[in-house]
Amino acid sequence: MQKIAILTDSASDLSIEILKENNIHLFPLRIIYSNEEFEDKITITPEEVYKKLPIEIPTTSLPSPKTSEKVLKKLEDEGYTHVIAISVSSGLSGTFNAFRLALEEHPNLISYVYDSKIIGFPQGVLVLEASRLVKNGQSFEDIIKELPKIRENITGYFTLNTLEYLKKGGRIGRLAGTIGQFLHLKPIITVDDNGVYYASNKVRGRKQSLSKMIEILQSHLNESKCNVWVLEGGCMDEVLAFSESIKSLDNVNFMGIMPVGAMVAVHSGPGMVGLAIQKI
Incomplete structure (x- = not known):
């Protein structure tokens, strides 16, 4: 009989409470200052990041090998046979490969690592959907097949x-950062x-950027009902x-507010407003 663990990294912005409620296991990313190091979700909060x-x-780094080993050993001890790991986008972080390397050291765990190609709570929505499939009794093989469909x-x-x-933080991707700074443009x-990050739209000023995000959301709602989370x-x-x-x-089926985690806060700074949209 399969006992399936869902594993993710802290870039998914799932709170400790949500992780526990849904039996989701965590590789915490590291937040590193010149004289100290923290584990996202475990030993530092977004508020502490903003204050500093x-x-x-700070810089951010992959989960520590020691912590990763501890998490996987615990899964083995608890009788898990299969692991589905859902990582932050490989275009933004090396966490995808970190999952693969860590799981290779545990051949008794049949594993699959899925590159979400996204970051933050949108990644978290995918993780929660995978957890729901486990609760519903779906097999390891069927969940793997469903992940790309859910991600779409x-x-x-x-x-x-x-x-x-x-x-x-070196996460600028395809964004024209200097242009945005000098012309006061606010990219969406x-x-x-x-x-990889890119600007879907560029508008002038904060008010216009928030209005543009409503327009973008409306375009999704015109196609189908959606669950919507506002990211703070x-x-x-x-x-x-x-x-x-x-x-x-x-067509808004559900709406909630989700705070971003400490890792995302490092790269966004204070003042991030976001949307996670799930078509249903």
Whole structure:
């Protein structure tokens, strides 16, 4: 009989509470300052990241081999036979390969690593759907087949106060960061088919960027009903107002607000507003 574990990294922005409720296992990414190191979701919060940003912009790194080994050993000890790991986009992080290498050291666990080609709570939505399939008794093989189909219906967009933190973190992708800085443009950022950031739209000013995101959401709602999550990165007042403008839209099946995690906060800085959209 198969006992299947769902494993993800902390870039999925699933809280510890959600992870526990859904029996999802975690490889925490590391947040590294000049004199100390933290594990995302475990020993540092987004609020602590924002507080430290004026003093030092940290770097982020792959899960520690020690922590990864501890997680996988625990799965073996608990009798798991299969592992499905869902990673942050390989176009933005080396976590996909880190999962593969760690699982190769545990041949008793039959494993599959899926590159989500996305980041943040949109990745988290995919992870939650995989967990739901496990709860529903789907087999390891069937879940693997379903993942690409589920992923096709999930997308994400976000806008930032500044591109400074993305640039310093080396996550700029296809974004024209310097142009945005000098012309005061606010790009609406998403990922391409390779899971690399690019600007789907460029508008002038914060108000226009939020309005453009509503337009983008509306285009998805015109096609089908959607579950919608507003992603909040250090700007709750703005997010609450933004959310109010979504509630009245037709075809919104569900709407929630999700705070971003510490790893995403490092690269976005304060003032991130995002959308996770799942067509249903």
